[in-house]
Amino acid sequence: MPQLTHLDRLEAESLHIIREVAAECENPVMLYSVGKDSAVMLHLAMKAFYPSRPPFPLMHVDTTWKFREMIEFRDRKAAEMGMDLIVHINEDGMKEGVGPFSHGSAVHTDVMKTQSLKQALDKYKFTAAFGGARRDEEKSRAKERIFSFRSAEHRWDPKKQRPEPWNLYNTRINQGESIRVFPLSNWTELDIWQYIRREGIEIVPLYFAAERPVVNWNGVDIMVDDDRMPEELAKTAVMKSVRFRTLGCYPLTGAVESTAATLEEIIQEMLLTTTSERQGRVIDVDQSASMEKKKQEGYF
Amino acid sequence: MRLTDDLIATDIAAYLEKHENKSLLRFITCGSVDDGKSTLIGRLLYDSKMIFEDQLASLEADSKKVGTQGENIDFALLVDGLAAEREQGITIDVAYRFFATDKRKFIVADTPGHEQYTRNMATGASTADVAILMIDARKGILTQTRRHAFITTLLGIRRLVLAVNKMDLVGYDETVFNDIVDDFYTFADELATDLEVQPIPMSALAGINITSRSDETGWYEGPALMEYLENVPVGDRRRNAAFRMPVQWVNRPNLDFRGFSGQIASGTIRPGDKVKSMPSGKQSTIARIVTADGDLPEAIAGQSVTLTLADEIDASRGDALVAADDPAEVSDQFQVRILWMSEAPLLPGRRYLLKIGAKTVTATINAPKYGIDVNTLSDMPAKTLELNQIGVTTISIDQPIAFDPYDVNRNMGGFILIDRMSNDTVGLGLIDFALRRASNIHWQAMDVNRDALAEQKAQRPAVLWFTGLSGSGKSTIANALQKRLFALGKHTFNLDGDNVRHGLNRDLGFTDADRVENIRRVANVARLMSDAGLITLVSFISPFRSERQMARGLMADGEFIEIHVDTPLEVAETRDVKGLYKKARAGEIKNFTGISSPYEPPQNPELRIDTVDRSPEDAAEEILNYLRENGFLGA
Incomplete structure (x- = not known):
């Protein structure tokens, strides 16, 4: 008798969640961050509705500081999949020239990511937004529901979470409220990698090790991706074999020295590694910026 | 045991082939911090290498600083957000944790064990294959253990691990263990006949019988916890x-x-x-x-x-x-068990949304037959259900659905209840059986139908629902309007709150539950009257939005006309025609709307009548115009 494997069961649960949103929510959108979790989420959405297309668009909140390879990948992937893609940029922030080098990571992230996301959700009046967050990423996520409700001001109230028994999700919202839906809640980082391998899902090449120009900024190796890096800093660039364990704004994403150039080698490195995933993400180390606090303020 | 297969380093491809096909087990841990639950989960995560070096470093530092284990690692700190949560006043909740061994991936629903977290435990149990009940060997079977066993089996779990923890503190004494196990079996029979119980003596702190069997309990011949979790069958039922x-x-x-x-x-x-x-x-x-x-x-x-x-x-x-050869049953009335999950108690008679499978219907929940004391498992009388209370009751829904009893099929017999106003999930329910088969339901088809009855009277039936505070002028306006309609030759009836309370609703008081029942009866009477073709005037304070919504739902489209007699509290209180406000202020009347009980004003009434600067006749005229313009008064 065939048995469902852990990946089969995780996939089936995610498909159920994604379909439920499409069936019950008025105006859903899938937030696509171009990372590996987004790649898995998009793959699951394609499966959930096959042979139809997913009945919602993708949206990328572009801080304008993403790796160039991410943007190329994003546009190509959306076209290949036949998905509508909305790209939102905080124009106010652009006008004021907000960026990580000039304003620091805290201000940059708040204006170009958190505020920008709120702008976009308000602009298109989305009632539900899929996100690729997982419960194993961080302590406050472990307690967050799969359907996570946000007030009209996009605030998360951990005290007012709805119970989710069985696979029954209450998707009803009051005027102005919206939902964040996390179909990958029960996946771990290892599950994601195993699934990418099993399904042959394409991911941004930055995850694989290659010789890249990096500089050391605030104690973290970051890649020189364009000429907006201050010249003083860019001058110090050296070539190293590095890869990225998470992808975001290039000045805020720490590179790890690695020679892992295949999926197998990445998984091997991950299994043998000794530090948790978020260590390379500058945003998390920033003073007092706990994920929980950020979420209450509206950061996804 | 730890996820450190040599293959990872030597042949990653072979390792991945092997690990892609793990099975998945979901389990729930029940117990309080004192029983060593957090220590156990912390240890499972640690032993399966789910803890990275940076986390381990901070764990070691924290252990020395605030831990309770001297120089040793305090595993409880890994999973205990509890202290921080208490400081922030956040409700302690279900947390989901993940680990994997070479054989399986595990999803753990981690729930606190106190009575006020019953709803969280039920939520965690609803998807679990196995429950681990933590017991302190020094204390034995407590009220808490009974509660945990009851809730997990109620939600359909049939495999329990009786984790008799802290065996190190009783000298790994076999007799202590056996006594506890015997104790448990004597009451386990009441829970379910098909229960499989695996008792395991252990010490989570010392790592005894967690990953492998230990010499300290040489007399114990069963599996270590991890052996059990890796080998217990999943999903076969x-x-x-x-x-x-x-x-x-x-x-x-x-x-x-x-x-x-x-x-x-x-x-x-x-x-x-x-x-x-x-x-x-x-x-x-x-x-x-x-x-x-x-x-x-x-x-x-x-x-x-x-x-x-x-x-x-x-x-x-x-x-x-x-x-096709073994179909589900279909019905619209059921006996159910309900676990109430909301701070606001269940209001029997009120209509809630019920979601089962992919279907959402409207359900009326009747008064509980009895409640179940989760500590003694005995029945107790209950008029309503409070937060975390479990009761047996009957429900009826507005259309037939396919279902199986919960004990036969979790996904075809489990439902949630949603409050229609707040949209909160307020209850969890399990269908026991249908009260009747839907095929037996026949409405009496009438030859002289409602249209004919209305036509005979040269009018369109309507229910004019006057809502507002006591003393706002509802009855006065309704009386004035009825006179005008009578003069026009229209057929009307006036249902007045005070009068109905002397007869039909003589048995009802003024608690929230009674108010709901009061309105349910009146709304149904009004419905019958409109079936008879009458224009019915209903004057009731009807303070709750959801009951007015319920009344609206009973009537045919467009026949329900909500009229908010919008008199400010100060004005109504100054008028105080019946002297009621004075008594309410003096505390002589309890649950008085506007004073000690809320009034929820309508959000979109068909008509809003301001009574401060106008006569009742004036107001009646405005309503009459509305009826005329909307074709209720015939040609």
Whole structure:
């Protein structure tokens, strides 16, 4: 008798969640961050509705500081999949020239990511937004529901979470409220990698090790991706074999020295590694910026 | 035991082949911090290498600083957000944790054990295959243990681990262990007849019988905890049951393809199998099992698939595809067990939304037959259900649905209740059995129908629902309006709150529950009157939005006219025609609307009447105009 494997069961649960949103929510959108979790989420959405297309668009909140390879990948992937893609940029922030080098990571992230996301959700009046967050990423996520409700001001109230028994999700919202839906809640980082391998899902090449120009900024190796890096800093660039364990704004994403150039080698490195995933993400180390606090303020 | 297979370093491809095909076990841990639950989970995570070096470093530092284990690692700190949560006043909740061994991936629902977290435990238990009940060897079976065993078996878990922890503190004494196990068996029989219990003596702190059997308990011959968790069968129960799949989404990419998408709740399905669509009962044959990876020859419980049928039968979201030779039952009235999850108590008679499978219907919940004391497992009288209370009651819903009893099929017999105003999930329910089969329901078809009755009177029936504070002028305006309508030759009836309370509703008081029942009865009387073709004037304070909503739902479209007699509290209190406000202020009347009980003003009434600067006759005239303009008064 065939048995469902852990990946089969995780996939089936995610498909159920994604379909439920499409069936019950008025105006859903899938937030696509171009990372590996987004790649898995998009793959699951394609499966959930096959042979139809997913009945919602993708949206990328572009801080304008993403790796160039991410943007190329994003546009190509959306076209290949036949998905509508909305790209939102905080124009106010652009006008004021907000960026990580000039304003620091805290201000940059708040204006170009958190505020920008709120702008976009308000602009298109989305009632539900899929996100690729997982419960194993961080302590406050472990307690967050799969359907996570946000007030009209996009605030998360951990005290007012709805119970989710069985696979029954209450998707009803009051005027102005919206939902964040996390179909990958029960996946771990290892599950994601195993699934990418099993399904042959394409991911941004930055995850694989290659010789890249990096500089050391605030104690973290970051890649020189364009000429907006201050010249003083860019001058110090050296070539190293590095890869990225998470992808975001290039000045805020720490590179790890690695020679892992295949999926197998990445998984091997991950299994043998000794530090948790978020260590390379500058945003998390920033003073007092706990994920929980950020979420209450509206950061996804 | 730790996820440090030599293959990772030597042959990663071989390792991945081996690990791609793990099974998945979901379990729940029940117990309080004192029982060593956090220590146990912390240890499971640690032993399966789910803790990275940076986390371990901070764990070691924290252990020395605030830990309770001297120089040793305090595993409890790994999972205990509890202290921080208490400081922030956040409700302690279900947390989900993950680890994997070489054989399985595990999802742990981690719930606190105190009575005020019953709803969290039930939520965690609803998806679990196994429950671990933590017991302190020094204390034995406590009230808490009974409660945990009851809730987990109520939600359908049939495999329990009796984790007798802290054996190190009783000298690994076999007699202590055996006494506790015997104690448990004497009451386990009351819970379920098909319960499988695995007692394990252990010390989470010292790592005894966690990953492998230890010498300290040489007398114990059963498995270590991890051996048990890695080998206990999963998912077989649902697999062998009859085929069920709630239709979640109708997949129509083009005119040539019509598929029914859903997650299979139980059983197995193959092309050629005969199925019925419920509740319609129409039969067809499975043509294809469609997935993005190609058609499947077979699909089993737990899979999310898309099925196509050989015949064009009408099925939509909320219907269920079931095995034709073993179909689900269909009904609209049930006996159920309900666990109440909201701070606001259940109001019998109020209508709630009920979601089961992919279907959402409106349900009226009757007064509980009895409640269940989760500590003694005995019945107790209950008029309503409070937060975390469990009771047995009957419900009726507004349309028949396909279901199986919960004990036969979790996904076909479990439902949630949603408050229609706040949209909160307020209850969790389990269907026990149907009170009648839907096929027996026949409305008496009348030859002289409501249209004929209204036509005879040269009017359109209407229910004019006057709502507002006591002393706002509802009855006065209604009386004035009735006189005008009578003069025009219209057929009317005036249902007044005070008068109805002397007769039909003599048995009701002014608690929230009684107010709801009061309005339910009056609304139904008004409905009968409008069936008789009358223009009915209803003057009731009717303070709650949801009851007025319920009344509106009873009437035919457009026949319910909500009139908010919008008199400010100060004005009504100054008038105080019946002297009631004075008594309420003096505390002589309890639950008085506006003073000690809330009034929820209508958000979109058909008419809002300001009474401060105008006469009742004036107000009546305005309503009369509305009726005329909307065609209620005939030609």
